Amino acid sequence: MAEVHIIGQILKAVDFAEPHLYCTWTLQSGSAWRLIQGELHGQTHVSANRLESCSDFAAPLDIHLSCAAIQGWPTLLVEVHAVNVLQQSWPVGYGFAHIPAAPGAHRLEINTWKVAPNGWWQSLRERFGGGGASLSKTDLLFSGVERYKLQTRSSGKIIADLNLIFRKFEEYGVEFN
Amino acid sequence: MQEKSRDTKRTGIYRLSGKITDLRLDIKLRHLSEWLPVPKLDYCGAGVYSTPPASSSTNEFGPAIWGDCFIFVPTCDDPIFSLGYGKQAYYNYYYPATVSLSNSRRSCSTLAGSQGQVPTSGSSRRNNSTLTSPRGRVFTSGSSRRSYGTLASPRGHVEISDRSQEPVPDPELDQNRPEEAETETESQEQNKWNVVSEASRAFYALNKELCNGCTANLQIAWQQKHFSRAELETFSQQKHAYVTPLQRRYHRYAQDILQLQQHHLRMEEQQQELAKEELVHVYRKIRNSKRWRSESSTMSWFPNGSNSSVSMSQVSFLEDPNFAARTCLIHTLVDADGEEHLPTEARQLHADGFQVMYVYADLQEDTLLVTLRYSPALGLLYVYPDFTCSADDMDYEVKIDRVDDCRQLYCYGFQSTQPLEAVGAEEWSLQMEALMLNTRNAKDHQGKKEHVQSNEQVPVPANATSQELLDYFHRQRSLSKELRVISNFATPAKRMRRVSLLLDIQEAQHFEHPNIHVRYHIQPPPHTLVETTSTGTNPIPLRGATSTCMDAGDSRCAHLAHCWQLTLLCEEQFDPVHLLHIYFEVISIDGWQRERCEGYTHFACSLVDPLPPLSGEGLRLPCIRPMGNWLDTLNRYFLGGRQNFDFVAFFRGRSKPQCNLYSRLSLDTVNAMRNTGSLLFRIRKLQQRQPEMLHQLKMQLGLNSIEESETDKASTLGEVIAAFVQAKDRIRELLGRSFSY
Numbered sequence: 001m002a003e004v005h006i007i008g009q010i011l012k013a014v015d016f017a018e019p020h021l022y023c024t025w026t027l028q029s030g031s032a033w034r035l036i037q038g039e040l041h042g043q044t045h046v047s048a049n050r051l052e053s054c055s056d057f058a059a060p061l062d063i064h065l066s067c068a069a070i071q072g073w074p075t076l077l078v079e080v081h082a083v084n085v086l087q088q089s090w091p092v093g094y095g096f097a098h099i100p101a102a103p104g105a106h107r108l109e110i111n112t113w114k115v116a117p118n119g120w121w122q123s124l125r126e127r128f129g130g131g132g133a134s135l136s137k138t139d140l141l142f143s144g145v146e147r148y149k150l151q152t153r154s155s156g157k158i159i160a161d162l163n164l165i166f167r168k169f170e171e172y173g174v175e176f177n
Numbered sequence: 178m179q180e181k182s183r184d185t186k187r188t189g190i191y192r193l194s195g196k197i198t199d200l201r202l203d204i205k206l207r208h209l210s211e212w213l214p215v216p217k218l219d220y221c222g223a224g225v226y227s228t229p230p231a232s233s234s235t236n237e238f239g240p241a242i243w244g245d246c247f248i249f250v251p252t253c254d255d256p257i258f259s260l261g262y263g264k265q266a267y268y269n270y271y272y273p274a275t276v277s278l279s280n281s282r283r284s285c286s287t288l289a290g291s292q293g294q295v296p297t298s299g300s301s302r303r304n305n306s307t308l309t310s311p312r313g314r315v316f317t318s319g320s321s322r323r324s325y326g327t328l329a330s331p332r333g334h335v336e337i338s339d340r341s342q343e344p345v346p347d348p349e350l351d352q353n354r355p356e357e358a359e360t361e362t363e364s365q366e367q368n369k370w371n372v373v374s375e376a377s378r379a380f381y382a383l384n385k386e387l388c389n390g391c392t393a394n395l396q397i398a399w400q401q402k403h404f405s406r407a408e409l410e411t412f413s414q415q416k417h418a419y420v421t422p423l424q425r426r427y428h429r430y431a432q433d434i435l436q437l438q439q440h441h442l443r444m445e446e447q448q449q450e451l452a453k454e455e456l457v458h459v460y461r462k463i464r465n466s467k468r469w470r471s472e473s474s475t476m477s478w479f480p481n482g483s484n485s486s487v488s489m490s491q492v493s494f495l496e497d498p499n500f501a502a503r504t505c506l507i508h509t510l511v512d513a514d515g516e517e518h519l520p521t522e523a524r525q526l527h528a529d530g531f532q533v534m535y536v537y538a539d540l541q542e543d544t545l546l547v548t549l550r551y552s553p554a555l556g557l558l559y560v561y562p563d564f565t566c567s568a569d570d571m572d573y574e575v576k577i578d579r580v581d582d583c584r585q586l587y588c589y590g591f592q593s594t595q596p597l598e599a600v601g602a603e604e605w606s607l608q609m610e611a612l613m614l615n616t617r618n619a620k621d622h623q624g625k626k627e628h629v630q631s632n633e634q635v636p637v638p639a640n641a642t643s644q645e646l647l648d649y650f651h652r653q654r655s656l657s658k659e660l661r662v663i664s665n666f667a668t669p670a671k672r673m674r675r676v677s678l679l680l681d682i683q684e685a686q687h688f689e690h691p692n693i694h695v696r697y698h699i700q701p702p703p704h705t706l707v708e709t710t711s712t713g714t715n716p717i718p719l720r721g722a723t724s725t726c727m728d729a730g731d732s733r734c735a736h737l738a739h740c741w742q743l744t745l746l747c748e749e750q751f752d753p754v755h756l757l758h759i760y761f762e763v764i765s766i767d768g769w770q771r772e773r774c775e776g777y778t779h780f781a782c783s784l785v786d787p788l789p790p791l792s793g794e795g796l797r798l799p800c801i802r803p804m805g806n807w808l809d810t811l812n813r814y815f816l817g818g819r820q821n822f823d824f825v826a827f828f829r830g831r832s833k834p835q836c837n838l839y840s841r842l843s844l845d846t847v848n849a850m851r852n853t854g855s856l857l858f859r860i861r862k863l864q865q866r867q868p869e870m871l872h873q874l875k876m877q878l879g880l881n882s883i884e885e886s887e888t889d890k891a892s893t894l895g896e897v898i899a900a901f902v903q904a905k906d907r908i909r910e911l912l913g914r915s916f917s918y
Contacts, residue, residue, distance in 0.1 A: 001666055032667065069667035070677050070863050071708065071744050095738045098679040100793060101861040111684055111736035116727040147739070148694040148766075150724040154736040172666040173868035177787045 002169045003036070006063040006099060008162035010044060010078070013055045016156035018082035018092055020048040021055045023158060025079075027063060027099075030072010038063035046083050053156070061162070070174055074099045077141065078110055078158045090131040091115075093155035094141060100164060102176045108160040113152040186573065189563030191597035192643075197532070197551050200399040200558070203568040204507060204546070204591040206538055207392040377583065380541050386500045393501035394568075396594070397509060399551075400534055402430065405508040405543070409434060423513055437503050507546070510535040530554055538589070541577050546589055555643040558597070565590035668867055672749045672899050675708070675865040676784045680759075680858075681740040682723055683795055685730055687854035688775040690765035693730035695737060695856065696722045697762075700825075701745055702755035702784065708744040718743045725766060730775070730854070740859075745784065753785040753906070760825055761856055763800055771817030776800025776853035779828040780860070786910060788862055795859045804851045866903070 006027070013021050024043045040063065047055035065074065080093035093112030100106045115133040117123040126132045135141065166176070193200070381388050383406075397403065404412065404427075412424070412431040419425050501507045511534050516524050523533050529552075536547040548561045565572045571590035578584045641649075669675040682695055699719045701707065707719060718741055726735035745757075763775040778798040782788055789796065803822050805813070812818070 070675065070865055071667070071742070073677065073679055073742055073863070075740065095736075096740060097738070098681060098740050098742070098861065101677075101679055101863050102793065111738040113724065113726065113736045113738060146722070147724045148696070148722040148764075151727050152724045152736075153727050154729045154734060157736075171868060172668055173866040175864045175866075177862060177864065 001034075001066045001068050002172060002174070003167040004065045004067065004074070004099075005165035005167070006038075006061055006065070006074075006162060007165070008061050008160060010057050010059040010061065011159045011161055012057055013047075013080055013093075014157050014159065015053055016055070016080065016082075016092060017053070019050050019055075020046055020083040021080055021092070022046045022083065022089075023057055023059070023078055023080050025059075025061075026077045027065075027074050028077055028096075029065065029067075029074035030069070032069035033065055033067045033072055033074065036064040036066050061160075073101065076108070076110070076160065078112065078160075080112055080155070080158065088131065091134045092132065093158070094135070095155075095158060096141065099162065103164050103166045106162045106164065108158075108162060110158040110160065112155040112158060114155045116151040116153045118151075186562035188559055188561040189599060191558045191560065191593075191599055193551075193556055193558055194598065195595070197399050197553070197558070199595060201594040202397045202536070202547070202549075202591050203594055204395050204397060204536065204589065205392050205568045205571060206387070206501070206507065206546070206587060206589040207571065208387055208390065209574070209586040209588045376541060376579070384504055384506060386504075387506060391500065393506055394499060395501045395507045397507075397536060399549075400511045400513065400532070401509065402427065402511055402513065403502065403508045404431060404434060404505055405537065405539060406505045408508070409505055434503065434505070441503055505539065507536065507538050510537065526550055531559075536591075538575070538587075540575060540585070540587055541579065544575050544577070546573075546575070547591060555646075557643060564592050564597075566592070568592045669746055669865055671867055673867070674747045674751075675744060676705075676747060677742060677744045677863040677865070678757075679740065679742055679861040679863070681860070682737045682761075683857035683859055684734050684736050684738075685726075685763060685854060685856045686734045687732070688730045688763060688765065688800070689853060690767065690773055690775060691728050691731045691733070691735075692725055692767065693735055693763055693765045693775055694723050694725040695739075695761055695763050696720075698760045698825075699743060700758040700760070702751065702757055704748040704751040704755075705784070706746040706748065708746055730763075730765065747784060751784075753783060753909075756781040756783055758829070760828065761798065761800075761858075762824070763854065763856065764819070767817060769817075772819055773813060773817050774802055774819045774822070776802045776856075777822070777824040777828070778856055779824075780858060782860065782862075784862075785864075785906065788860060792860045795857045798856045798858050800853045800856060801850045802853055804849045 010023060010025060013023060022044050025041070027040045038061075042059060042061070044057040044059040047057055049055055075096050075098055077096040078093070079091055080095075081089045082092045083089045092114050094114065095110040095112035097108050097110045100108070115135060117126050117133055122133065169176075387393055395403070408427075409431050412419075412427045413435055414428075416425075416428060419428050510519055512519075512527075512532055516527065519533065520535065523535075526533050531550040531552055533551075534549040535545060536549070538544050538546050548559075550559045551557070552559070562573055568590045571588040573589050575587040575589065576584065577587070682697070685693055685695060697720065701719070709718065721739075721741065723737040723739040726737060729735035759780045761778045761780075763777075765773045765775050767773070778800045780796070780798060782792075803809075803820060805820070809820065
């Protein structure tokens with residue numbers, strides 16, 4: 001089976017309004033993909049920077065996957081959470097991007113969004129009480145047909161550096177272009 | 178379109194230390210999600226000026242508030258539109274058919290009379306099967322006594338179809354005002370479960386807990402019988418109808434289940450009477466918040482972070498964690514049922530000395546969840562699919578896909594209550610099956626030659642212990658590793674190529690109004706097939722919409738971050754000249770839920786040639802929209818709505834000269850286009866050809882040059898021509914890569 005090494009780091013989160021952030025990430029792929037070594041889920045530490053809206057994570061990624069088909073190409077799903085002084089946390093950004101389909105070094109800029117508050121009362125709660133709306137079912141992140149009924153707001157960006165190594169794909173006639 | 182799926186479940190093999198009768202399975206099943214069905218509307222070939230007026234479409238699809246919105250139907254004669262789900266169907270998604278659905282829900286959810294047949298799923302295999310009674314009579318699933326399954330009456334269904342066809346409201350409905358509050362509340366419940374067809378209505382009535390997000394739990398012992406609904410009907414007749422001890426025992430089980438159901442019905446009625454006042458209160462609350470119903474169903478307020486957004490107090494009066502046994506949702510087929518009721522493979526497994534057990538779930542159609550077989554001689558238990566780490570994991574998915582109905586996705590998991598010792602991997606189980614097959618061949622063919630041949634393939638004595646067998650196959654596995662690796666990877670069929678596109682709509686900006694979303698529509702070139710995987714995130718990858726980005730899209734950047742994968746199989750007749758077209762339409766929705774078109778854009782690429790160099794980083798696609806005259810501008814500002822603009826024909830340069838259409842060369846400002854915002858779009862491409870399998874095999878087997886030349890002679894003329902075409906394509910690609918960019 002062909003193999004993919006994903007080596008890199010989740011570098012930083014930029015342009016978020018909240019000062020204290022951490023990021024959870026998940027690598028999702030199709031049913032023909034298997035994890036050989038590494039972790040498919042992870043979470044960074046809480047990073048804060050009040051001078052500029054940039055939180056550095058530098059969380060390492062080292063994933064070794066094998067695949068039996070090119071369908072279900074892996075997708076990096078990131079969820080950015082904010083933390084307040086009461087140690088409450090709530091999601092402030094969902095974003096996902098395909099792992100690039102070419103070997104070498106890549107910089108991914110993942111735009112994120114958050115769920116828009118559902119009325120003025122929730123806006124008030126979000127502004128003063130902390131917290132925000134979250135998706136109750138994460139498969140809503142991926143369903144494509146009626147997505148426009150999901151109301152979101154733009155959030156910041158996650159920047160990730162990835163180095164990709166592909167192995168044995170040429171034996172199965174796969175070309176990247 | 179052709180859909181292909183992949184099965185990656187594997188068989189687990191376990192060695193039992195104790196008795197097989199001590200085996201207990203904890204199985205859990207829950208409803209995961211659903212997709213709305215694509216309405217089957219025939220594309221009527223509407224032109225730009227022959228589109229039906231907006232008033233007729235609003236009467237059909239929604240209330241009068243949509244009167245100022247037009248439904249756009251592109252002028253296009255491509256085969257994609259002539260299929261069942263054309264673009265017209267896609268654009269009609271926005272208009273909720275609330276009136277007819279609420280009527281039908283109301284009638285179907287009413288508790289009905291005691292007579293009637295259970296409206297179970299029509300296409301299920303075993304529900305249709307008849308079970309022969311001991312006295313020679315044939316009992317079907319319908320019976321005259323009251324059963325738990327008669328919650329949804331056939332009379333109710335007749336009323337549904339009548340009402341949905343008649344425009345005049347039924348006078349009975351107006352007379353039954355006191356019932357209105359209850360039934361309306363039930364119809365509110367069912368918003369969580371899109372009840373579209375009659376089969377799904379019946380299914381909802383029978384499995385309310387499952388449909389409303391509860392997890393079905395059941396513990397199953399080895400060879401323990403759990404009835405399906407049809408079997409429950411069969412074995413709940415009068416006691417004297419059964420002769421054999423097994424039938425009497427099944428009759429006793431059936432009586433227990435019926436008592437459980439009657440008890441639950443009584444409890445539910447009592448609860449309904451007690452909670453009537455509270456129900457009316459709930460109903461009013463729901464009606465007040467009706468406007469936000471769709472949003473509230475898709476999200477929950479943090480930190481109420483449960484997996485389901487459904488409040489149980491609104492959907493079920495009695496919370497019963499063990500509803501699966503009562504509703505006969507999960508049922509089993511065991512050896513005692515006889516081979517005529519078991520699947521056909523069971524006969525052979527019995528001949529091989531296995532004990533078998535099948536676990537089914539009645540999810541609108543009978544679905545096989547688990548297959549268990551136990552070999553008493555080897556002491557091994559085979560489980561397909563393998564146990565999940567915990568029953569709560571629910572790693573396995575079941576997709577129920579029915580014509581004209583919602584596509585439902587369930588997940589389930591199961592574990593053994595006692596720890597088992599795993600002895601095999603997937604390959605071993607395959608080899609064990611090969612062993613059984615060979616032993617069977619040796620039994621069937623008594624001839625000496627075949628017997629010797631089978632001994633050559635399996636050089637182990639017939640009375641070998643299980644450990645010897647496992648050791649043997651462990652050695653075999655290492656020998657055959659390379660060949661298996663080659664055959665494992667999914668490759669396209671001969672002379673076909675697979676093209677996989679990774680598409681990503683990143684962001685949009687500089688449009689006139691905020692609250693935008695993007696709808697896309699992909700038109701693949703002819704002679705291509707769309708491949709979808711069984712665990713695909715998007716059931717229809719050719720069309721879709723991004724989420725609506727509130728308060729962004731004008732001067733503020735709207736982060737859409739929508740990515741999906743599209744895999745196409747190019748047939749032999751595919752011509753690389755034909756391009757893949759992707760059409761984007763940016764739409765804003767204002768506070769009164771009126772849509773305005775903010776811009777159209779288009780991207781076309783060849784499936785064979787390399788993509789533009791910056792496509793992996795992001796292409797900024799400029800959007801345009803018709804400028805229109807002053808009246809259109811006023812309409813757009815005050816009323817909103819979307820114009821009839823055939824952007825597919827516009828981008829493909831197919832505007833008809835006799836129509837006064839939008840032309841890029843027209844000097845008339847009425848027909849001119851204007852720039853709006855831009856869209857950041859990213860596309861990456863993967864191609865897969867049939868690898869030269871023969872060459873690889875030669876390399877690995879180390880054949881010498883003489884054998885190679887013999888093999889080359891054996892290649893057919895068709896293979897030579899295919900190799901020539903492939904080489905020509907590659908040369909053309911290389912030339913295109915060096916000169917085009």
